[in-house]
Amino acid sequence: MSNSPLRTGAPTGWRGWLLEPAPLSRGQARLGRWYRGWLGFRRNGPAMTGLIIVSALVLVAICAPLFANHDLAFTQVLEDRLQDMSWAHPFGTDELGRDIYARVVFGSRVTLTIVGLVSIIVLPVGLCIGLPAGYFGGWIDSVLMRITDIFLAFPRLVLALAFAAALGPGIENAVIAISLTAWPPYARLARAETMTRRHAEFIEAAQLQGASSFRILLTQIMPLCLPSVIIRLTLDMAGIILTAAGLGFLGLGAQPPLPEWGAMVSTGRAVLLDQWWVATIPGMAIFLVSLGFNLLGDGLRDISEARSG
Amino acid sequence: MSAVTAETPIAAPNGWVRRFAGLVRQVAGLLGSVSLTFLGLTCVTFVIGRVIPIDPVLAVVGDKATRSTYERVFKEMNLDRPIYEQYFIYLKKILHGEFGTSLMTAHPVLSDLLRVFPATLELSVSALIVGVCLGIPLGVVAATHNGRWPDQVVRYGSLLGYSMPVFWLGLVGLLIFYAKLGWVEGPGRIDISFDDLVPTVTGMITIDSLIAGEYETFWNAISHLILPGSILGYLSLAYVARMTRSFMLTQLRQEYVLATLAKGLSPFRVVWVHALGNVWVQLITVIALTFGSLLEGAVLTETVFAWPGLGLYMKNSLFAADLNAVVGGTVLIGVIYIILNMVSDVIYTLVDPRARARK
Amino acid sequence: MTETLLSVRNLRVVYPGDDGDFRAVRNVSFKLGRERLGIVGESGSGKSTTGRAIMGLIAKPGRVEADELRLGDSDLTALDEAGFRRLRGKRIAMVLQDPKFSLDPVMSVGKQIAETHRHHFRSSKAEARKAALEMLEAVHIRDPERVYHQYPHQLSGGMGQRVMIAMMLIAGPDILIADEPTSALDVSVQQQVLAIMDEMVKSRGMGLILISHNLHLVSSFCDRVLVMYAGQIVEVCDAGKLHEAQHPYTRGLLAALPELGRRRDELPQLQRDPAWLADLPAALGAAT
């Protein structure tokens, strides 16, 4: 149909094949959808910026020792306290004479750890609640969704704060506290996705072949739910980072001497007026990273909306 | 023109009765789900306060308490009873407003909460006003300029808001507008010289000073309020604008928009009366949610601005290992959340003719 | 044909997209007097786009071009958005497919009708209200006072469409474009709505453009029929002379009409010839 007289200036060659409005096979259709998505994403400058920022975060976290000196980040050099920015200390030093640049670099590991751990907890929990709720319906659905609603009705940071207070400060407890408050939206999403697919033909075919519900959920439905759940997770990432940083700022997250960005801002408060960089620079790092995730998630959502809409 | 005299009353009485009955039924249903949520809330806070701490008594009295205090509190907390009984006793106490005594202030937690809450209310309401009054128009403009520069400005402006750690923004704001430029007052609600000048009526200094006619106090309070208020306001604006935009985009795609344009109405009226009229219904929930999240944001903002409200109280209690106070604050904020949800549901039914009919 | 209310020559509408420009309407030409003109064609053939283009309601990035687009004495091609706004509702109006979606759900229907009146005549609330009530009566609504205060979701489809007609005709336009006005309705009320529309159009001496995918309905209701395929008018017929139609597409549509005694699943499959997509010589319907 690329040569239809209704259309002018349509692309040809392999791009034409990918953008074919009337694809000849399922494979072509799927590749075409991905390619359209990528085209949209690539043209979306902000989304690309987000991708770059997030990639940079991962790179810096993995190869932190390549970007900064480990000792500078952790060794206290009291005679170098609160130095202004210089060649030796691009972002100055903190109240214990540690290099802020190095601490920010190594702090990326803390942030990435928190984000990673929270995702690892939240995804399975959300799926474990949402999939059966959507698949079985009835009272199972009512009970599970009631529980979800209760957790959804809570103020997130305050609950995390109370948990952290009861569990004691520390990075693990911060992760647990955030996860406890972050899973409900995933359960809802997984439930909604499951419900739309419960009566699909291939599911009913699997049921007829005698596959167990557990097997169907795990092998047939879950893979279909994952994309939207993962997009949602990317969008939530920034919120998770901000909550973690908030807990750190309040002194409930990672404990010293770990270079957690929120805690670094908190220590810099005392010297804000004279040595502004101590509090400001780590805050900028938090801002940049959560901005990156937001931009990326936004772009991904645009694609998924365009695909479904 | 005399047709006006035959106005509405014909249909009205019946309609009102039916509407009222529907409302009552709905409120009843709502109360059911609200009590469930409340039970859930207390369950969680019970677990936080009694189950998680290895020694709940120590968590309440602190480790400097004497033997006799320890034993008294142990009894008071009924820790010798089975755990479900403990929960019911706990629930009963909460329903009576007993959250125990604060370790830090030695006052009952409830009276502490009531004393600090107006400060938080003052802050979050000002922020909400900023957020709603600017966020909704910005969201509408973004939607009508979908994809063009005003949309991009609003979209990425609110994305920036989403991405900023509020405590950091507060510090930067203080650094620039207070320390460097001197445009606003610094931390706290009011200068010490104005302390206790106006009698407490509502607990919100701006309103109390107006009631007392103390304009100097009022302006001082405003000058303290403006920075934390705008910062929290910016965050809620980001959310409100974004939601408004997406609701509006959905509405603008509806057939009735085309029909209203075909009638000859100006796009201005179509957008701001018809489409926005439909969006209001959905926005009510968003505004309630925003208000809830403002209460949360207050914990961090109040810490930065030494604002003596609920957030700062909870934060200080946390570091005094004053679990009663922390749990009490959590319950209070949780209850406000629940009430907000309920109120927004009720308003929703009042505003949306379709929801009224469904019942 | 009596005096010409609307004349369209070589109307073209283009929707730009990722994969090239899409020509939704190609060189459509026709003239409309005080008569009932039908436009038929399968879904996607460009009927709605034609109607909206005439009203200046093609949203960006869609583009409208025409060699001539004339409504009475005004040249629509030279009109800006504000100019179109003065015409819409007042001189040319449009009824859409489904009243469930084409009325504002949160405004009472009476207000929506009165709104049109207030806008075009700068009338007072009371005047507009009176006019709206009269209009409701004119479309045979029995209890106008009650219906005035109702919301769209409380109306049945037939009632909704009457309200829609009242809302569109209250300012007294010369032309009504009805875009699939009965497709969303129950078969039992379709005739009623058409009859009301017919009555209104006749008594006011208006021109009507009835858009439908249903050739049967159009041929029984209209004086003349334009057949559209892939954005072009492929045939113009007098409604009574449809059996003389030349174009294979029209003939296919005619053959597809269900006849008594024939079961639905025996409907003949319409064969499409790619040659029908080719550009026809411009200004096919211009002469009529």
Ligand SMILES: Nc1ncnc2c1ncn2[C@@H]1O[C@H](COP(=O)(O)OP(=O)(O)O)[C@@H](O)[C@H]1O
């Ligand atoms: N806003 C738009 N953007 C892009 N393509 C459109 C738009 N509106 C309609 N089209 C396309 O134009 C063609 C004609 O549409 P339409 O006029 O609605 O057909 P009909 O009313 O005959 O069913 C269809 O192929 C449709 O996909």
Ligand SMILES: [Mg+2]
């Ligand atoms: Mg159509």
